[in-house]
Amino acid sequence: MRHRSSTAACAIALISLTALTGCSFASxxxxxxxxxxxxxxxxxxxxxxxxxxxxxxxxxxxGEYEGVSLWIAKGTDSSTCLVAITDPEDDWGIGCGGLPTRISGSGHTFEVRADDWPAPEGMTRVSDNVYAE
Known part of the structure; x- marks a missing residue:
């Protein structure tokens, strides 16, 4: 019995390691x-x-998209933040997280993507990493 559980544990560890290694190659x-x-x-x-x-x-x-000014920044607890501001007084949004990071506001949806990632379908390129719809 012990041999089977050790073999099963090794197989699970190997599968997990392979899955994690595959993720680390993504830009x-x-x-x-x-x-x-x-x-x-x-x-x-x-x-x-x-x-x-x-x-x-x-x-x-x-850049800017239809009157919305856009900034990207690093997050204090995440890899990426997207800041979208139409009016600093009452029309702005901030979203932070991993990549891709997507926020909606001011009648649009914006997304940050890593370098060399394909453009999201149906979105317009604002900069090398930011897209809008």
């Missing part, structure tokens, strides 16, 4: 973070604590 990089920050990369002021999940020193402006 999760955003080359935009390798560029120097410039003035337009600064996030506009929002109400207190709005940027708490965002590493504001890492933000990069990535």
């Amino acid at each position: 999760t990089t955003l080359a935009v973070f390798e560029t120097d920050r410039v003035a337009e990369d600064e996030l506009p002021p929002l109400e207190e604590d709005s940027y708490s999940p965002v590493d504001v020193e890492s933000s990069r402006y990535v």
Whole structure:
């Protein structure tokens, strides 16, 4: 009996290791973070604590889509944040998580994808890593 349970445990461990190794080959990089920050990369002021999940020193402006300004940043507890602002007073959204990161607001949906990932179907490219619909 002991031999079977050891064999089963080894097989499960080997399958798990193979699955985890396969995931580690997926690209999760955003080359935009390798560029120097410039003035337009600064996030506009929002109400207190709005940027708490965002590493504001890492933000990069990535463009505008139909009146919505977009930034990506590293998260304080996640790999990526997307900031979408139409009006800093009352029309903005922040979403953080792993890649891809998707948020909806201001009548649009936005998604951040890693370098070299294919474009999401039906979405318009805003920058190398950000898409909108």
